[in-house]
Amino acid sequence: MAEPLVPDAAARHTGCLLMKLGQVMFRLSEDRLTGLGLRTRHYLILQALAEAGARSQLELGNQLRIDPTTMVSSIDHLERLGLATRTRDPQDRRRFLIAITDEGRSAATESDRLLASLNEETLADLDSAMRDDLHRLLLALNAGDTLPRAYDATRDVQR
Incomplete structure (x- = not known):
């Protein structure tokens, strides 16, 4: 079994998990x-x-x-x-x-096809119900006000 991407002490923070898993998926x-x-x-x-x-x-x-x-x-x-x-x-x-x-x-x-196959490969540890739940939760964060507003506020400070 592979070493986890995030150590247990940091993995208790959802943000740390999202950040590291996001970095991996991005690459x-x-x-x-x-x-x-x-x-x-x-x-x-x-x-x-x-x-x-x-x-x-x-x-x-x-x-x-x-x-x-x-x-x-x-x-x-x-x-x-x-x-x-x-x-x-x-x-x-x-x-x-x-x-x-x-x-x-x-x-x-074609990009959609490639990224769909990547999802299939990288999310293989999750059953289809878990994948659907994860996607639904991430969509809720994406469509919500809190995360985009917080990100936009940091961008405004940097400008």
Whole structure:
């Protein structure tokens, strides 16, 4: 049996568990997506665009909590791959609208497939009911006000 990722003394804190397990899943996700020339943030951008349509670079960055510099380089990368386009907003020429391309939709679909297989592999220690419960709980944290508000407050202080 493998050594636990978090020592017992720290594992009693849910936040410590989430942080370390999140770091591990992030690294594994990055490794899985690298064959497509993508990183996790590129996947998130493509999914947000596929779901909501063209958006301003600023709106997209704010929604995904990606800082402006990283957002610019991420969109540049997606444009070079032909997965997204950046055009001037006809309503406000100072803004750029980011849109997903057909190739971007294909890449998002393939990324979904890769990440679903990663979930199957890495969550194999949980039965399907436990996986569903875990996902439901994480969705509740994601959709709640507390965690996003706390994170946004730390970002405001850093600016």
